[in-house]
Amino acid sequence: MNRSEAAYLRALQWYPREWRAAHEQVMLSTLLDQAEASGRVLPSIGERLNLARHGLRERLRTSRGRVPEGVRDRAATISLGTAAALAATLLFVTELGLPADAELSAGMTLFGPFASPVALGYFALLLSFVLAMIGLERTSRVTIVGACAILVGTRIAADSLGMWLRPSWTLVWFLLLLGGLALIGRIGGTPRTAGWLGITAAVALPILLSPMMFTGTSPSRDFLLGTWPVELALGWLPFVVLGIAALLNLSGHRNWTGAVLIAALPWLALALVGWRDYGEIADMFSTGAVLIAGVGAVLGVLRLFGLKLQLRRVGKAAPGEIVE
Amino acid sequence: MTIGEIREPSFLVLAALADGDKHGYALIREAEQLSGGRVRLKVGTLYAALDRLGEQGLVAVAGEEIVDGRLRRYFHLTEQGMETLHAQAERMRSTADQALNRLRGRLAPAVAR
Numbered sequence: 001m002n003r004s005e006a007a008y009l010r011a012l013q014w015y016p017r018e019w020r021a022a023h024e025q026v027m028l029s030t031l032l033d034q035a036e037a038s039g040r041v042l043p044s045i046g047e048r049l050n051l052a053r054h055g056l057r058e059r060l061r062t063s064r065g066r067v068p069e070g071v072r073d074r075a076a077t078i079s080l081g082t083a084a085a086l087a088a089t090l091l092f093v094t095e096l097g098l099p100a101d102a103e104l105s106a107g108m109t110l111f112g113p114f115a116s117p118v119a120l121g122y123f124a125l126l127l128s129f130v131l132a133m134i135g136l137e138r139t140s141r142v143t144i145v146g147a148c149a150i151l152v153g154t155r156i157a158a159d160s161l162g163m164w165l166r167p168s169w170t171l172v173w174f175l176l177l178l179g180g181l182a183l184i185g186r187i188g189g190t191p192r193t194a195g196w197l198g199i200t201a202a203v204a205l206p207i208l209l210s211p212m213m214f215t216g217t218s219p220s221r222d223f224l225l226g227t228w229p230v231e232l233a234l235g236w237l238p239f240v241v242l243g244i245a246a247l248l249n250l251s252g253h254r255n256w257t258g259a260v261l262i263a264a265l266p267w268l269a270l271a272l273v274g275w276r277d278y279g280e281i282a283d284m285f286s287t288g289a290v291l292i293a294g295v296g297a298v299l300g301v302l303r304l305f306g307l308k309l310q311l312r313r314v315g316k317a318a319p320g321e322i323v324e
Numbered sequence: 325m326t327i328g329e330i331r332e333p334s335f336l337v338l339a340a341l342a343d344g345d346k347h348g349y350a351l352i353r354e355a356e357q358l359s360g361g362r363v364r365l366k367v368g369t370l371y372a373a374l375d376r377l378g379e380q381g382l383v384a385v386a387g388e389e390i391v392d393g394r395l396r397r398y399f400h401l402t403e404q405g406m407e408t409l410h411a412q413a414e415r416m417r418s419t420a421d422q423a424l425n426r427l428r429g430r431l432a433p434a435v436a437r
Contacts, residue, residue: 030348
């Protein structure tokens with residue numbers, strides 16, 4: 001293998017393994033033919049970017065196709081419902097609760113009545129939930145993406161402004177994961193799905209708020225100081241989720257079984273990574289990496305349990321039309 | 325899906341296959357020629373288009389051969405592909421004719437001036 005071939009083969013690594021097994025040698029030949037005709041030896045930047053774009057798109061397309069539509073829709077619904085419930089909880093417990101604690105917030109830089117500008121991200125998530133409930137699904141999806149950007153942007157801004165009562169990166173990453181899962185399927189859109197969305201949020205909200213009832217001191221302070229970190233409070237969650245999934249599976253609700261397992265991924269990951277020392281993973285990148293590793297670990301466990309994912313082709317072209 | 329959403333690479337690939345089977349690099353050259361040098365398909369774009377067109381039954385693999393140590397895969401236009409290409413080309417011509425007719429009335433005085 002010469003230098004040119006090796007360079008092009010590296011550029012083709014963006015494609016999934018199955019794709020490369022079927023097309024790699026043919027694509028490599030075409031790339032080398034084109035390179036020779038252009039008098040080049042190595043891939044141009046344009047070629048590298050083009051292969052990266054199509055390779056990633058192929059990876060997304062194949063992974064998306066592995067989960068049936070019914071499961072994706074239900075998982076998205078549960079994710080948005082729980083994300084909205086968590087956003088409401090955080091808004092109440094931390095963003096409004098922390099400034100209300102005079103002793104704790106003394107001398108702290110605040111964002112009006114809120115602990116930090118991250119509150120705007122929580123509002124945006126709640127807005128996306130409302131939009132999905134009233135059937136504006138597309139606007140809701142755009143709002144979710146916007147909410148994720150606001151969460152990251154305001155969290156960075158809060159640090160630079162010295163707002164120390166802001167949420168941890170663990171929670172921000174966690175909300176980003178939930179937001180991402182909410183985009184994998186249809187959310188709201190019909191009275192039935194809007195109903196499920198509402199029920200999910202209505203069930204999740206009291207569960208999330210319940211630890212406050214058991215704290216002897218200010219709930220906001222407990223939250224901040226770590227006596228009530230969400231991840232530790234949820235240590236029991238993996239067992240509950242697996243139990244619920246098993247019951248759903250036994251009762252024949254396969255779509256809901258898959259949806260519960262998928263939507264629970266960020267929660268399970270959070271429960272797993274939460275056992276680590278909180279202070280060591282408090283920065284943006286290491287927190288994200290650990291959470292994603294947690295999701296990977298959970299996915300690995302699910303595979304061990306033999307979770308069967310089926311291939312499903314969608315979008316057939318009508319005669320005379322080309323589907324892009 | 326409406327005609328407005330058809331992308332040029334797919335149309336050029338179908339048109340390049342209209343006069344016979346071709347391999348990947350030949351398709352890139354044909355597409356460039358058909359577009360008057362305006363479109364030079366990148367390899368990733370070409371194979372993504374071929375994959376989609378294959379899934380839709382418009383294009384099929386005609387065979388493979390090794391030339392100078394390189395694996396070449398040839399593609400051909402299916403019956404359905406020919407019908408689709410014909411229908412698309414007719415639609416595009418009809419749209420272009422209408423646009424030119426509308427322009428003619430406005431361009432003529434301007435040219436005369």
